[in-house]
Amino acid sequence: MSGNKDGDGGWATFVWNSEKKEFLGRTGCSWFKIILFYVIFYLCLAGIFVGTIQALLLTLSSYKPTYQDRVAPPGLSHTPRLDKAEIVFSMSKNDTYVKFIESINALLKPYDDNVQTNEMKFEHCGDAPQWYVDRGSLENNAGQRKACRFSKSLLGDCSGDDDPTFGFKDGTPCIIVKLNRIVNFRPKAPSGNQSLPEALQGKVQPNLIPIHCKNKRQEDEGKIREIKYFGLGEGFPLQYYPYYGKLLQPQYLQPLVAIQFNVTLEQEVRLECKVYGANIDYSEKDRYQGRFDIKLTVNS
Ligand SMILES: *[C@@H]1O[C@H](CO)[C@@H](O)[C@H](O)[C@H]1NC(C)=O
Ligand SMILES: *[C@@H]1O[C@H](CO)[C@@H](O)[C@H](O)[C@H]1NC(C)=O
Ligand SMILES: *[C@@H]1O[C@H](CO)[C@@H](O)[C@H](O)[C@H]1NC(C)=O
Numbered sequence: 001m002s003g004n005k006d007g008d009g010g011w012a013t014f015v016w017n018s019e020k021k022e023f024l025g026r027t028g029c030s031w032f033k034i035i036l037f038y039v040i041f042y043l044c045l046a047g048i049f050v051g052t053i054q055a056l057l058l059t060l061s062s063y064k065p066t067y068q069d070r071v072a073p074p075g076l077s078h079t080p081r082l083d084k085a086e087i088v089f090s091m092s093k094n095d096t097y098v099k100f101i102e103s104i105n106a107l108l109k110p111y112d113d114n115v116q117t118n119e120m121k122f123e124h125c126g127d128a129p130q131w132y133v134d135r136g137s138l139e140n141n142a143g144q145r146k147a148c149r150f151s152k153s154l155l156g157d158c159s160g161d162d163d164p165t166f167g168f169k170d171g172t173p174c175i176i177v178k179l180n181r182i183v184n185f186r187p188k189a190p191s192g193n194q195s196l197p198e199a200l201q202g203k204v205q206p207n208l209i210p211i212h213c214k215n216k217r218q219e220d221e222g223k224i225r226e227i228k229y230f231g232l233g234e235g236f237p238l239q240y241y242p243y244y245g246k247l248l249q250p251q252y253l254q255p256l257v258a259i260q261f262n263v264t265l266e267q268e269v270r271l272e273c274k275v276y277g278a279n280i281d282y283s284e285k286d287r288y289q290g291r292f293d294i295k296l297t298v299n300s
Pocket of ligand 1: 094095
């Protein structure tokens, strides 16, 4: 009994020792010192943390990417783009392709002529592929830069002007392709025709990144009737580069290429499209770097 009592007394005494005026084994003065130490310690840690981040931020520009050496050459993206990159539809059933048309319409909205009329923001950059348009340094001192117009009428049969179903109702669907934007990147036109597929060799144009699609699998070779390309020069013209970024060129329009496929009906055809440029590479790991592939099945 008495031992137990002693124990209780020991615990209570530890919490508050009235003799030595100690709380949990320390005097008030000792507690004050230890709390003060940790407050100063953590304030210093926080200071170092904030200080290093501020120092790093000071070296960054809002306009120009500081570290760009790891940025891979541009990805190639296409619309419509769905799960598993499959486009399957039936040309006689419009409900099987409305979703494709909707995504193309959404992409083309900023390419409407009516939204490119502001002369302060847009300019005409020629009807043929041209050299890069230099708009000064990537700093804010010259303010916002103009962007080249890109009218969706350049996409011909795939512009939606004559056929609002973009070819889907006739079983010859269009897809719209763009190179993903990279600030300050200048894609280079192919230097010779050695690296180009045969179909492109005869029609090399200066100042243009050409694009070409072909069957991905050998067995699909006979299933492609025709592939048509629409756009300024049927490729990506250099005058739309470099891109100055979201702050300096908010209204920038990426040049588009529309590709219209006419393939054998009722069969899956695998197609691969690639862009060709002196500084555009392909990667085993990234299926969208400089190329993409899709599966297309057109049913009647
Ligand atoms: C699909 O076609 C039918 C008949 O031609 C038409 O009534 C309907 O509005 C069309 N639906 C869409 C989403 O275009
Ligand atoms: C390669 O390009 C040159 C001119 O750029 C052209 O004369 C030649 O015919 C092309 N080669 C092929 C195989 O098309
Ligand atoms: C697709 O190609 C076939 C065979 O070349 C042709 O008969 C047909 O008219 C083409 N379709 C369209 C919509 O152009």
